[in-house]
Amino acid sequence: MRRKVFFSFHFDNDFWRTQQVRNIGALEGQTTCSANAWEEIKRKGDAAVKKWISDNMTGKSCVVVLVGSDTANRRWVLHEISKGWNDGKGILAIRVNKLLDAHSQSSRAGPNPLSKIAFNDGGKTLADVVELKTPVGSDSKAIYATISNNIEKWIEEAIRIRANA
Numbered sequence: 001m002r003r004k005v006f007f008s009f010h011f012d013n014d015f016w017r018t019q020q021v022r023n024i025g026a027l028e029g030q031t032t033c034s035a036n037a038w039e040e041i042k043r044k045g046d047a048a049v050k051k052w053i054s055d056n057m058t059g060k061s062c063v064v065v066l067v068g069s070d071t072a073n074r075r076w077v078l079h080e081i082s083k084g085w086n087d088g089k090g091i092l093a094i095r096v097n098k099l100l101d102a103h104s105q106s107s108r109a110g111p112n113p114l115s116k117i118a119f120n121d122g123g124k125t126l127a128d129v130v131e132l133k134t135p136v137g138s139d140s141k142a143i144y145a146t147i148s149n150n151i152e153k154w155i156e157e158a159i160r161i162r163a164n165a
Helices: 010-021 036-045 046-057 077-087 141-161
Strands: 003-008 027-029 060-069 090-095
Touching: 003 010, 003 077, 003 141, 010 060, 010 141, 036 046, 046 077, 060 077, 060 141, 077 090, 090 141
Parallel strands: 003 027, 003 060, 060 090
Antiparallel strands: none
């Protein structure tokens, strides 16, 4: 059975890369939101964005954060991670910066967004509990193969970690 997941990513920088992961076929994600549709949602204000996130996260068992060069600095990505964790969903973060974009370019590895999510006790971050996965390989095809061969296992692990936290 394919897991239903919510994909979280920096739209402008990583949409092309994330489409590669979405197309692996082992997962069922939320409906793709076009750039125009996302801008329309954002124009309606924070409440509309939060509602869209909440609606699209409903029924999902895991938030899959596809981490590129600037993902950790995206307000709504951090909101999605926090909401997912607080709603009891597994959190899986995977570096996708070495996958090629629409211009056949990779990008630099950005900071870990999980390190920006602090627990209420102030002593730990989500990065202390959840590992950021860095796929191995010397080129985009090898990185894709690593993700494709491991994503289902990683999701099950993320769900287990959350259930035991």
